[in-house]
Amino acid sequence: MWKASIHLRIAQSLAAPHILLTTNLIGVAPEALAKSFEKHLPICIRPLPLDIPTFEIAMYWHDRYHRDPENKWLRETVGRALKESVIGLSYPPYHTDIRGFYSGASSLHI
Numbered sequence: 001m002w003k004a005s006i007h008l009r010i011a012q013s014l015a016a017p018h019i020l021l022t023t024n025l026i027g028v029a030p031e032a033l034a035k036s037f038e039k040h041l042p043i044c045i046r047p048l049p050l051d052i053p054t055f056e057i058a059m060y061w062h063d064r065y066h067r068d069p070e071n072k073w074l075r076e077t078v079g080r081a082l083k084e085s086v087i088g089l090s091y092p093p094y095h096t097d098i099r100g101f102y103s104g105a106s107s108l109h110i
Contacts (some may be wrong), residue, residue: 017041
């Protein structure tokens with residue numbers, strides 16, 4: 001069984017291109033992000049040799065901000081940006097299942 005050897009973890013994905021260009025390391029990133037790096041930098045994308053689990057992204061907020069127009073705008077803007085840019089899906093109608101949990105028409109999995 002093949003096992004990855006992790007030498008570095010980064011908190012900010014924008015640091016990845018610099019690391020990849022100045023070391024002999026390889027990186028793993030969401031496909032849309034990797035493609036955006038590939039457009040502007042001399043890196044190439046290859047498929048992973050293994051399946052990786054999906055994960056869910058959610059937003060939470062305090063109940064007092066649920067109807068706040070600025071907070072609602074921010075939630076919708078962030079949700080739209082994630083769905084369109086990172087995941088490459090169209091943005092579904094906005095709604096909440098419970099107070100403070102963002103959910104689109106279905107769970108947001110990447």
